[in-house]
Amino acid sequence: MEPHKAPLQWISKEYYELNGNHVEILHHPPSPVEFSRLAHISRPVIIKGFQIPAYKLWSTEYLVQRMGSQKISIAVTPNGFADAIVAGPGDKLYFAEPLVEQMTMSDFLSKLSSVSHSEVYYLQSQNGNIHSKYDSLSDSNGDIAPKVSEFGALKRDVPSDVSWCSKAFGKSPDAVNLWIGDSRSVTSFHNDPYENIYTVVRGAKHFTLLPPTEGWCLKERLYPHATYKRSSTSTLMLETSRSTNNIRWSSILNPHLPGSLHPDAHPIHITLRPGDTLYLPVGWWHHVRQSEDLTIALNWWYDLEMRGMTWVFLSFLRGVEDVPSGNEDSGKGRDKITSLVEEPPSNL
């Protein structure tokens, strides 16, 4: 294969031949300089022995008691697919955003894995819901309105940064997020412009990872936008958006279905259990499932290093032109809708 005639295929093959599916496991958190080296290699690392108060404190009772009557923003979908490609009006595929409803922690937790609920609830607000870089801005500068976090009562259980990571990158995280859901919630394949430290407090998270070099195997396509709303009978309905801005998203809806991934893709499967921490480097593609009735996770997002090659190469690997519509071919569209049937995570 010649590098400049099929560049993405050549790069992904060379990258795999050099790196394989290796995931390093550290039995203690790294020193800052050790972590800096790992970030330079930019491959996933599983880190044991990270200590945060939330691991010990966060029983259901504790969370309910601490949060009290505080309302929190919860994503609601009929099927657990929020920010994902789903079949909608006119037998077309859409990028669907969830309905967001406010409820107390107590109400939310009682809805998780409850057989009486056909709807799926997921705490995924991912806006720095525990800590945000804007917190300190608003503290120190009176003319910026302080951002009121829904999770102020839990802040003290979660460090505002990961010290070895902040020292390695020379900066604080942009956002620290709390994620709570059950086995029905699935996060579809995507990547983030952040370095990510991800830790599981309760339950289990199952990641399927692909390196940035294999993004072309995920067949990004353009999909029209839609959002779940409640109908007059309170049923969840997909409301299409008048916006003409299509969303670019992976067409691989369930990498666990046999044959759904391109044969040149080399997925890495990682399960995190309580106390396990994953370094997920910037640009790595991830699809995430949960296998317990209650899974609680936290993550710290650090801005990527824009200087140097990283951003240029990530942009190159993702390409920027010629992304076709995901609804282009009705026959293929039908195949995709079929593949929406998510296999239960039986083997987790």
Added chain:
Amino acid sequence: MEPHKAPLQWISKEYYELNGNHVEILHHPPSPVEFSRLAHISRPVIIKGFQIPAYKLWSTEYLVQRMGSQKISIAVTPNGFADAIVAGPGDKLYFAEPLVEQMTMSDFLSKLSSVSHSEVYYLQSQNGNIHSKYDSLSDSNGDIAPKVSEFGALKRDVPSDVSWCSKAFGKSPDAVNLWIGDSRSVTSFHNDPYENIYTVVRGAKHFTLLPPTEGWCLKERLYPHATYKRSSTSTLMLETSRSTNNIRWSSILNPHLPGSLHPDAHPIHITLRPGDTLYLPVGWWHHVRQSEDLTIALNWWYDLEMRGMTWVFLSFLRGVEDVPSGNEDSGKGRDKITSLVEEPPSNL
């Protein structure tokens, strides 16, 4: 421009737009974690305040006295172009290796910038001539013959590693090299598979740098191999090699000649004077001149990190196929020979 139709041009343009010609200057050596971050960004950095005994000790008298009758290996050429493209038999261009002759330090230094010598002498043995990773191997393992360094008498004046660099990379250097020459010696454009810490002890070194992304601007071509030998009258003659292995080398012989560099190249010019240290990241292209009668430099080569993306992308940027011969077109060959006339470094 579309990324996958002209990938090298697209990448080099994006890289330049993001990074410009920026070279960071540090007024003190960095800490290991600071240096690790700089190595991740992989752009040149000028470092002031690095301290090694050689800066103060290495007068001409000291070098002559310490080295005594020890013979050292010196590259000899008629024009200062060793390991470079030069015109040879049949009006063809060759990759020419120097004649290597043994002499004392005293003899060598007396030949530098001497008007009575039409030949150009350069100490460039670059085989770990001061320290080598094989030194410690031979020390600790009796059945490997210890390598005898020609510069054993100077070892103690040069640290065997750069501590902030070794701690950042988590390893010792592969080789520490001494370079001595005058303004007539030129190092032609090339890049190395090493992270490089380069410091000037006396004189001045003038680097012209291009990022790995602009390697395509250097027009690498295949050249037949030749080596300088002494004829029966002791004149230096270029002897062509019977080997059919052509050498792949840049066709840009003098980037200081107007118009010689591709208009999309963005050269960075850096001058190092005594006590100045350059971090030259792996894969960066460099052309090097000297402007004084006696320039002494040292460098520490650290193996690059093979894991991750670095090597794959450097390979991609260099490409591996379709390198044409540098002697393909006789008209163009003539242009190239003309451009061999190196401008005197008048503006240095």
